[in-house]
Structure formats: structure tokens, C-alpha cells
Amino acid sequence: MWGGRFAEGPAAVMREINASIPFDKRMWRQDVAGSQAHVAMLGAQGIVSAEDAAAIAAGLADVGEGYAQDGVPDELTLEDIHMLTEARLSERIGAVAGRLHTARSRNDQVATDFRLWVRDAIDAIDAGLTEFQRTLLDVASEHAGSVLPGFTHLQSAQPVVLGHHLMAYFEMIARDRSRFADARRRMNLCPLGSAALAGTGFPIDREATAKALGFDGPTRNSLDAVSDRDFALDYLSAAAQCSLHLSRLAEEFVLWASQPFGFVSLSDQWSTGSSIMPQKRNPDAAELVRGHSGRITGCLVSLMMTMKGLPLAYSKDMQDDKPPVFEAHDLLALSIAAMTGMVESATFRTDRMRALAESGYSTATDLADWLVRVGGVPFREAHHITGRVVARAETLGVTLDQLPLEELTAVDARIDARVYDVLSVDASVASRTSFGGTAPGNVRAAIAAAREELA
Secondary structure (H helix, E strand, O other): OOOOOOOOOOOHHHHHHHOOHHHHHHHHHHHHHHHHHHHHHHHHOOOOOHHHHHHHHHHHHHHHHHHHHHOOOOOHHHOOHHHHHHHHHHHHHHHHHHHHHOOOOHHHHHHHHHHHHHHHHHHHHHHHHHHHHHHHHHHHHHOOOOEEEEEEOOEEEEEEEHHHHHHHHHHHHHHHHHHHHHHHHHHOOEOOOOOOOOOOOOOOOHHHHHHHOOOOOEOOOHHHHHHOOHHHHHHHHHHHHHHHHHHHHHHHHHHHHOOOOOOEEOOHHHOEOOOOOOOOOEOHHHHHHHHHHHHHHHHHHHHHHHHOOOOOOOOHHHHHHHHHHHHHHHHHHHHHHHHHHHHHHOEEOHHHHHHHHHOOOOOHHHHHHHHHHOOOOOHHHHHHHHHHHHHHHHHHOOOHHHOOHHHHHHHOOOOOHHHHHOOOHHHHHHHOOOOOOOOHHHHHHHHHHHHHHHO
């Protein structure tokens, strides 16, 4: 390719460090599609003859079929997927293939291909997240009334229902999907026609190529178009945040599957054993999802560091933009599929959840609220009274609803037998009817609304 300017070929190491074909071959579909749109525009504008445009279009289709059937070879001498496709095209239709690169550069070509790839990646991730949300809804619906302890600081706080807990992750995923959607909308402009950095003197129709490739329109500045990788950073940022949400649920599954908790049993499909301890059931899939979040976040940081000091326009550093995006995408897609499978097949031990919700004095706040509501006690005083009641129950080794009335009245005479109506975990969760609260009726309504949203 450089024969007109360079007398010698590159050193072997230079050839290896310079080549991106081992990873950017993943974009072959986008490269063929972008070239098809470009040559159709060249033909329509009379920049190449209709005959040549037709020959190039047919040749590109043939090249694409070859990639689909045989894969894309790692030909380091051709550097990247763009040069490989042009070489394959030349083998099929001869010298006329050289007209394809009229009015474009590899700079705007790769920027277009990469945007197309990231756009497809967003659509694939959104489909996976939608399926994960449906799974969360199904399991949450099944457990809209299943009581478990809610935690703060990993200490028993107040009872909630499992359906409410799972719906918290539904909300996180909804935000993730909105972030991906925002990234998709923002990136959906076409760089093709920006050429190397300054545009082109040929009478091209950038609106036509943008429309053919499903973009909302062409980019407005040629310098920015070829050097911009914000769309990749937006994707990685959304992927990193999504991976953190998946990691939080994965961590809960790791905890819940442990013997001290015993809240959930993961199916054999999502567990492994030990090479030495035959009794073990390890939540390895959840642990790997948790670990993937670190790698995905690392991919974001990697590309940020690549881009942080680059002057306009294109620099070869930007060749390293794709590996972190490809890696993050693969890990995120795998993590989503794994968490969907784990949630769908998990067996929740509702008896164990209830037993632990009933311990730890998780209805103490309900007693304080009762003192405020029925006894007219200021909340700070009610908080102090309740603390003394908890201390007494702890001394006697009983739960709050097992504490005899005389023990309660000994702490404060304003307490009467009606207090027992609020001290059970079922009464506690049923009382949380404020919008967004854990009352089973609220949870069922939230699930119904979410199903309608997804539909």
C-alpha cells in the first residue's frame, strides 16, 4: 500500500505492532455494509460509473459471503479489515476495485464501521437486559409476599419481601437500558465522507450514505468525526455501570447461598464442586460475574487513558480503541446471560428467610412508629423507648412479639396490647404502603406496571 512513498517494507515487529486485523476483523459485516453504502452513493453521484458501481457492489457481496462461510484470515501484511476487504475485492473484480476508496479515507471508514459495530452491540445488550428484566419480574411475582430481612450495613434492619428486593434490581437495569439508549441516540451520526480529516472535494452526498446505514444524519465536523471516540466511551461507561449492578446481585447470591444465610440454592447448572471437598457447592458463576465487573471497568479506564492526550485528528493510538470495547461487550453479554439463568433457576428458601427476618428485632421501627401514632410520643422519645424494649428482649432471649405485655409496660406505661398488631414481620411489611414501599400489594402493582412498560 505504501509502495509509492516507501522503498522498503516494514520490519517484522513493525508489521505485527501495526496490524489490527486480529481484532478488527470482528467488524467485517459493518465494513462491507459501509462500503456498499459508499459505492452506491458514488454511483448515484456519477463519481464512478454505474457499471463500475454495480461491479463493486456485487464483488463486496461476494466478499461478505466468503467471510461468512470461511471466516476472516489474519493477514498481517494487509493490516486491517478495510485493506483485507479491498484486497479480496480486487481478487474478484480486478483493478476497478480501486475506485471504491474514492472520496474516503480509512479514518472515516473505521470511524463509521466502529460506530455501526457499537450500535449493534447496544441493541444486543438491550435485548439481553430486557430478557433479564422479564426474568426478574417472573421471580418477583412468585415471591411478592415472601418475607426476608432487609439489611443496612449488612445488619438486619427491617423486613421486606423478596419480590421488592428483586424489583430493586429491575429498576437498576431500567436505568442501565436508558443509559445505553442515550448512548445510541447520541452516537447515531455518520462520519463517512469526512475523509482523512478535512472532508473531500468530490461531490458526495453524505445524507444518502447516512440514511443507507440507518444513521440520523451525517456528522457536522470532519475533524471531530474521524477523531471522536466518545461513542465508545459512552458504551463502556454504560457497560461498566451495568456490570456493577450485576455484580451487586451476584454478591448477594454468593452471600445468600452460603450456609450462614441459606436463603437460596443455585441449580447445578450454575454451581461447581471442589476438587478435594465433596460436600461443596460453589457459586462460581456468580463470583465470575462479580469479577467481570472489574475487568469491564478496566476497559473503560483503558480507553479513557488512550484518548486523554490525543491532538486532532487521527492518531495511531486510536487503533487500540477496539480491544477494550470488544472485551467489555463479550464479558457483559456473558454476565447478563449468567445472571438471567441464575435468577430463573434459583430455589429460594423462604422458610429460612422468614426465620432470619423474625430474628434481629427487625420490627423495632414498627414499635417506635406505633408509639408515635397511637401513644402520641415524639419520635425521638419513641426511638429511645424502643431501644430499651429491644435491650430487654435481648436479655430475655425472645423476639419483640414474644415479649410479655408486662415487660413492655414496665418500660413505658403507654404501651398496651394493641402493639402486638404491628410487631410481626407480616404486619410490618403490610404496613409499608407508601409509594415505592415493600407492602405486597405495592409490589404486585409495581410488577404489573413494569410488565406493561416492557410490553
